[in-house]
Amino acid sequence: MRLRDFPEEELFLQGSAACHGCPGSAAIRVAFKALGRNTVLAVIASCTSVFQSPFPVSALGLPTLNMAFATGGATASGLSAAADRLVAKGVLEEKPTILVWAGDGGTYDIGIQALSGAAERNTDFIYVCYNNEAYSNTGTQRSGATPYAAWTTNTTRGKEEWRKDVAQIMVAHGIPYVATASLAYPTDMFRKFARAKEIKGTRYIEIQAPCPPGWKFPSSHTVKVARLAVQTGMWMLYEHENGRTAYTAGTQRIIQGQSKLLPVEEYLQAQGRFRHLFHPQRDEERIGEIQRRISHVFETLQFTHKMKEHIMDIELAPPH
Ligand code: SF4
Numbered sequence: 001m002r003l004r005d006f007p008e009e010e011l012f013l014q015g016s017a018a019c020h021g022c023p024g025s026a027a028i029r030v031a032f033k034a035l036g037r038n039t040v041l042a043v044i045a046s047c048t049s050v051f052q053s054p055f056p057v058s059a060l061g062l063p064t065l066n067m068a069f070a071t072g073g074a075t076a077s078g079l080s081a082a083a084d085r086l087v088a089k090g091v092l093e094e095k096p097t098i099l100v101w102a103g104d105g106g107t108y109d110i111g112i113q114a115l116s117g118a119a120e121r122n123t124d125f126i127y128v129c130y131n132n133e134a135y136s137n138t139g140t141q142r143s144g145a146t147p148y149a150a151w152t153t154n155t156t157r158g159k160e161e162w163r164k165d166v167a168q169i170m171v172a173h174g175i176p177y178v179a180t181a182s183l184a185y186p187t188d189m190f191r192k193f194a195r196a197k198e199i200k201g202t203r204y205i206e207i208q209a210p211c212p213p214g215w216k217f218p219s220s221h222t223v224k225v226a227r228l229a230v231q232t233g234m235w236m237l238y239e240h241e242n243g244r245t246a247y248t249a250g251t252q253r254i255i256q257g258q259s260k261l262l263p264v265e266e267y268l269q270a271q272g273r274f275r276h277l278f279h280p281q282r283d284e285e286r287i288g289e290i291q292r293r294i295s296h297v298f299e300t301l302q303f304t305h306k307m308k309e310h311i312m313d314i315e316l317a318p319p320h
Pocket of ligand 1: 051
């Protein structure tokens with residue numbers, strides 16, 4: 001699949017109120033193209049609740065419910081059950097794709113209970129976390145997804161804790177499909193949405209979403225920052241299906257030795273939220289600790305790849 005092969009129909013319409021360079025609106029566009037018109041959307045409190053534009057107009061060209069922070073999994077459970085009933089009664093010919101669109105605040109922190117419950121029941125829906133690594137719509141407060149050492153308005157010297165890994169928490173639920181995606185690899189993202197659409201049960205896709213005002217970089221650099229995240233190993237691309245993980249796109253190329261893992265400071269220096277690691281003096285300890293963790297993961301994966309030769313998948317969890 002190439003960009004020019006994406007469906008022409010636009011279901012994310014003109015006139016959204018998103019910031020210039022917003023990763024959320026770009027990701028929605030790709031997701032809607034992959035999932036198509038027979039989709040029912042639940043937007044969980046996030047930037048998307050705001051930038052879809054004020055009632056009665058909307059840039060979201062799908063039937064949409066706007067829901068509270070904690071309700072992603074519960075909303076999906078109700079929508080999915082209702083759609084099953086309508087199909088059984090012959091009111092609907094085909095069940096629509098139930099899509100929950102949430103930020104990291106509504107996923108990592110406030111909504112994880114309902115998400116976990118829905119995943120444990122293997123509710124039939126796709127859950128998307130567009131992860132801008134902070135509460136951006138309320139002015140950039142830390143979330144459980146904010147990375148170590150990053151500035152937010154309430155971690156002014158850099159966050160002291162390491163982020164949770166909710167994609168791996170979802171893998172541990174044993175659901176049929178988990179994937180991570182990046183704006184810098186749109187065809188990889190499109191393919192993952194198209195694959196998720198084919199599967200029944202709970203599917204989880206997490207998209208790293210570099211946010212220009214929150215991460216403090218020029219709005220024309222969104223894709224560049226997203227690409228650097230993958231090239232430096234700060235964000236990994238993979239999909240997990242039937243108990244196996246396959247690394248994809250830029251991450252796969254690094255593991256297979258076709259591209260080099262770039263030094264993490266290239267990613268850190270591209271964003272003002274890490275400026276305190278370099279000014280007024282270089283913080284060798286924290287930069288070194290971040291690099292050590294990334295290098296350890298990639299050295300392990302590259303070693304495993306060499307050992308397995310042609311086998312690119314590593315078993316992480318039992319099949320559902
Ligand atoms: S704050 Fe960030 S995620 Fe929110 S609308 Fe603006 S660019 Fe998009």
